[in-house]
Amino acid sequence: MKTILVVDDELGSAEVLSLILEEEGYRALCAVNGRQALVQARDVVPDLVIVDYMMPLMNGADFARELRADTQFADTKIILNSGLPEAAIREHFGGYDAFLRKPFKVEALLELVQRFIGR
Amino acid sequence: MTSSTTDNVSPIERLRSAVPGLDQILGGGLFRTGVYIIQGLPGCGKTILANQICYGHVAEGGSAVYVTLLAESHSRMIQHLSTLSFFDVKAFPDKLAYISAFHELETAGLKGLMAVLRREMRTRKVGVLVLDGLVAASEGASDLDLKKFIHELQSIAVLQDCTVLLLTSGNLHRMAAEHTMVDGLVELEDKLFEARSERSIQVRKFRGAGPLRGKHSMRIDNDGITVFPRIESLYRIAASDTTTSERAVTSGIASLDGLLAIKGVPASSATVVIGSTGTGKTTLGLHFLHASTPEEPGLHLGFFEGPDRLRSKARSMGLALEPLEASGAVELMWQSPVEATVDEIAERLLAAVARRGVRRLVIDGLSGFLESTVYPERIARFFSCLVNELRNRRVTVLMTLETRDVVSSVVSMPWGVSGLVDNLFFLRFVHDEGHVERLLTIIKMRDTDYQAGLRRLKIDSHGMHIAGTYRADGDVIPSAQPVASPEGAAPSPSK
Numbered sequence: 001m002k003t004i005l006v007v008d009d010e011l012g013s014a015e016v017l018s019l020i021l022e023e024e025g026y027r028a029l030c031a032v033n034g035r036q037a038l039v040q041a042r043d044v045v046p047d048l049v050i051v052d053y054m055m056p057l058m059n060g061a062d063f064a065r066e067l068r069a070d071t072q073f074a075d076t077k078i079i080l081n082s083g084l085p086e087a088a089i090r091e092h093f094g095g096y097d098a099f100l101r102k103p104f105k106v107e108a109l110l111e112l113v114q115r116f117i118g119r
Numbered sequence: 120m121t122s123s124t125t126d127n128v129s130p131i132e133r134l135r136s137a138v139p140g141l142d143q144i145l146g147g148g149l150f151r152t153g154v155y156i157i158q159g160l161p162g163c164g165k166t167i168l169a170n171q172i173c174y175g176h177v178a179e180g181g182s183a184v185y186v187t188l189l190a191e192s193h194s195r196m197i198q199h200l201s202t203l204s205f206f207d208v209k210a211f212p213d214k215l216a217y218i219s220a221f222h223e224l225e226t227a228g229l230k231g232l233m234a235v236l237r238r239e240m241r242t243r244k245v246g247v248l249v250l251d252g253l254v255a256a257s258e259g260a261s262d263l264d265l266k267k268f269i270h271e272l273q274s275i276a277v278l279q280d281c282t283v284l285l286l287t288s289g290n291l292h293r294m295a296a297e298h299t300m301v302d303g304l305v306e307l308e309d310k311l312f313e314a315r316s317e318r319s320i321q322v323r324k325f326r327g328a329g330p331l332r333g334k335h336s337m338r339i340d341n342d343g344i345t346v347f348p349r350i351e352s353l354y355r356i357a358a359s360d361t362t363t364s365e366r367a368v369t370s371g372i373a374s375l376d377g378l379l380a381i382k383g384v385p386a387s388s389a390t391v392v393i394g395s396t397g398t399g400k401t402t403l404g405l406h407f408l409h410a411s412t413p414e415e416p417g418l419h420l421g422f423f424e425g426p427d428r429l430r431s432k433a434r435s436m437g438l439a440l441e442p443l444e445a446s447g448a449v450e451l452m453w454q455s456p457v458e459a460t461v462d463e464i465a466e467r468l469l470a471a472v473a474r475r476g477v478r479r480l481v482i483d484g485l486s487g488f489l490e491s492t493v494y495p496e497r498i499a500r501f502f503s504c505l506v507n508e509l510r511n512r513r514v515t516v517l518m519t520l521e522t523r524d525v526v527s528s529v530v531s532m533p534w535g536v537s538g539l540v541d542n543l544f545f546l547r548f549v550h551d552e553g554h555v556e557r558l559l560t561i562i563k564m565r566d567t568d569y570q571a572g573l574r575r576l577k578i579d580s581h582g583m584h585i586a587g588t589y590r591a592d593g594d595v596i597p598s599a600q601p602v603a604s605p606e607g608a609a610p611s612p613s614k
Contacts, residue, residue: 009219010192032222054193054211056186056218056235083194083217088208102194 137175422487
């Protein structure tokens with residue numbers, strides 16, 4: 001079973017996404033900031049992370065940088081999401097595989113998930 | 120040893136809010152490092168106000184963080200804010216960030232929440248921190264816990280040079296524990312008056328300075344929030360004695376000036392022209408306006424007739440306004456009487472007066488002000504302050520006021536208007552052997568003599584002029600009669 005780590009400081013949206021992903025047959029885990037997510041990622045080595053950009057403690061960009069710098073996550077795909085436009089984020093960080101502007105439709109997310117890691 | 124300890128106490132700096140009018144009612148802005156509660160029911164503008172302060176601080180080179188608990192989602196908030204002119208996407212993420220601390224609150228209580236706030240202040244070096252959802256933070260906490268939380272927040276705010284805004288929709292109608300601790304309490308309200316709603320802001324507590332007390336009206340549009348300080352709280356100084364009979368200002372009608380001892384109305388005085396529809400009030404106002412010059416500029420504030428219609432009307436009487444507008448002698452300003460507050464209109468009016476150094480002002484339709492107020496009991500004080508301020512600015516004002524009775528010899532003055540009148544002209548129709556005549560009567564002139572009596576008034580392609588004396592029975596001699604005040608108290612007679 002493919003593992004997905006959902007990282008969002010707005011815990012409600014992270015939990016909802018996790019439930020949807022579990023219904024689709026994935027193993028989904030939640031974290032509320034980049035630091036907590038990093039601990040979990042090192043433990044489970046997810047196939048995919050869906051990470052929010054603005055978070056306390058460690059933001060999404062810093063978390064993704066840490067993943068990219070660690071070879072054990074060489075195959076982990078990163079979907080970054082934010083309420084901000086992508087252009088505003090790309091100025092600071094571009095090391096993700098896909099970007100979703102919040103609020104997004106679940107179909108758009110599932111299409112990306114399937115494209116990156118299949119079922 | 121001559122130094123005193125007070126020499127070492129420097130005043131606390133203010134934080135400019137970037138909310139027009141807010142710093143004015145706060146006496147200069149929020150105090151930096153203060154902890155303030157902004158409270159009000161959902162929809163009253165708390166989120167916009169706090170965000171506007173954040174973006175304003177960022178625009179001045181600072182940084183801010185907006186922390187939510189159980190509140191609107193960040194993405195939805197950004198969507199809503201992105202339609203407002205102050206929204207700046209470049210502020211993210213270095214200068215401004217939206218983060219949620221609900222998980223920490225839920226797992227570790229107020230201590231966990233405090234840890235997040237402390238860390239955000241320190242690591243981001245923010246000058247403004249907003250905590251949206253104080254209600255969620257206070258649920259389950261004792262009064263003592265909440266007081267300790269705010270006390271700790273105050274200590275950190277000072278150490279980190281950060282101003283803290285706590286947004287809440289709870290405890291609106293009672294003094295809560297947190298109210299006693301914070302440095303200030305600002306309340307927003309959106310109140311319905313029949314079909315119309317009016318937003319207001321009130322500073323209920325403000326340590327360290329005296330704000331402009333009471334409710335002030337507030338508008339939310341694409342530029343965010345604008346506060347309009349209540350005019351009575353702004354202009355509390357009595358008018359200087361600038362209304363004298365020594366200097367006359369022409370009415371713009373030579374034959375009318377001829378009835379006045381000083382050949383015009385006293386400079387800086389307030390004249391009300393009262394009469395029913397069609398009697399010539401607007402025409403008299405246009406004559407007065409047409410006498411403006413670039414050196415003594417004029418302004419026309421109309422509530423009912425728009426600029427194009429006024430220009431056309433003036434042109435038909437040989438009083439073309441276009442050349443005067445081109446030379447800067449005249450400005451025409453139109454204002455809808457229904458969707459603006461009286462303070463908003465007064466602010467716009469006084470700004471236009473200041474911008475061009477206006478000396479002649481026509482307010483065509485005082486009832487426009489009367490229709491704009493949702494607090495009729497205010498209107499007497501409002502007019503008094505507005506007219507005093509115009510006098511202080513050496514503006515000679517002519518105002519028109521419509522009466523309901525088309526043919527009447529009684530001048531009914533709305534409550535609030537009678538007290539501001541220096542000079543009162545009454546226009547009306549009379550039936551005279553099958554003809555309808557326009558009459559003008561000077562009812563009162565302050566500090567100057569005038570020829571009383573009934574005067575025939577003619578309006579033709581050369582404008583308005585006095586066409587002799589009208590002789591009639593005593594029942595057409597007018598008498599001034601103010602109507603009752605909104606509170607039902609007997610109003611004082613006109614001055």
